Amino acid sequence: MTDTRLAADTRPWRDAQARPFISIRGLSKRFGDFTAVDTVDLDIYRGELFCLLGASGCGKSTLLRMLAGFEKPSEGTVTIDGQDMSSVPPHRRPTNMMFQSYALFPHMTVERNVAYGLLREGMRKADAMERVAEMLKLVKLGHLARRKPDQLSGGQRQRVALARALIKQPKLLLLDEPLGALDKKLREETQFELIRIQETLGVTFIVVTHDQDEAMTLSTRIGVMSEGEIVQIGEPREIYETPATRHVADFIGSVNLIEGRVDVAAGDQMRIDTREAGPVLVSPRAGLSRGQTVWIALRPERIALSRSKPEGTANLHRVTVEDMGYMGYLSSYRIRLPSGRLLRASQSNRLRDEDPISWDEEVWASWQPMACRVLTE
DSSP states (O other), X not given: OOOOSSOGGGOGGGXXXXXXXXXXXXXXXXXXXXXXXXXXXEEEOTTOEEEEEOOTTSSHHHXXXXXXXXXXXXXXXXXXXXXXXXXXXXXXXXXXXXXXXXXXXXXSOHHHHHHHHHHHTTOOHHHHHHHHHHHHHHTTOGGGTTOOGGXXXXXXXXXXXXXXXXXXXXXXXXXXXXXXXXXXXXXXXXXXXXXXXXXXXXXXXXXXXXXXXXXXXXXXXXXXXXXTEEEEEEOHHHHHHSOSSHHHHHHSSOOEEEEEEEEEEETTEEEEEETTTEEEEEOOOTTOOTTOEEEEEEOGGGOEEESSOOSXXXXXXXXXXXXXXXXXXXXXXXXXXXXSOEEEEEEEOOSOOSSOOOTTOEEEEEEOGGGEEEEOO
């Protein structure tokens, strides 16, 4: 996806002098003996669509609730737009929060649901309805203004909740699993609608999700969380291509992890001795010593399969196809190395192949040294 929100040369997190819009320092939250969020430091910049990604129970929703003011930190500080939020109650913060359940009022029409917050604050009805009409036009629901929630689809209810969260013009919108109630196809369609709305309004979004594809599609940057800590922050491509740990590599996309020991570096390649895949040539990584235990992270799409033996390939194995699955745009394979180790491989179905590689075939599997990411933890 082309990122039109923040051009490459204006991404503020790449500028050491840029001032963050949200600054989190040493933030922790404990519930009795259980630490839900553990000493988090994080900067988020104005106009970002930042995703907190992690498995259930990793602390991402608790972190979001502390930003909103619904949970009080055990330690640490949160600053939004230069203001310390320590003593600011939720209703006084420049934030709004959208929950997975949407929490729409079933007895109210769409326009009344969206107008609710404005009317409660005492805005004149005519002014409120004018703003509501503009917001419903933005989320493409103007023609459904008089319907009630039970007359809407899941995606339409999601957009009503989004309009209600944005109508008060918060500086920061917090979204907790905003697409979790939608089916797969509708989720994919709604992701791009969410991006369009965020681009149009320029509001900073922080999205909590456990869905890696959703985070990769939506975000300017991703913070991967595990056991209350943020273990890596980066742009989607950086998180996928250069994971910092085995946990990140395994959580983001599909990956083969092969344990080995550093043998020798020669020129522009390094050899890793592995029990399961023999000697593997990789691109060198600084800071490694001979004999050190490492793990090679190899994405399935980096493994090439062919019936004919490729020439001049560094990492080459004769393998057996154990399983395969046709997924339309790609074919997914489980291949068995001579050692017995199963690897996952995938190939794009760009062309109609009348004789694709299939079950029980013996084929050649190969990958380039630069396809390997060497991890130390």
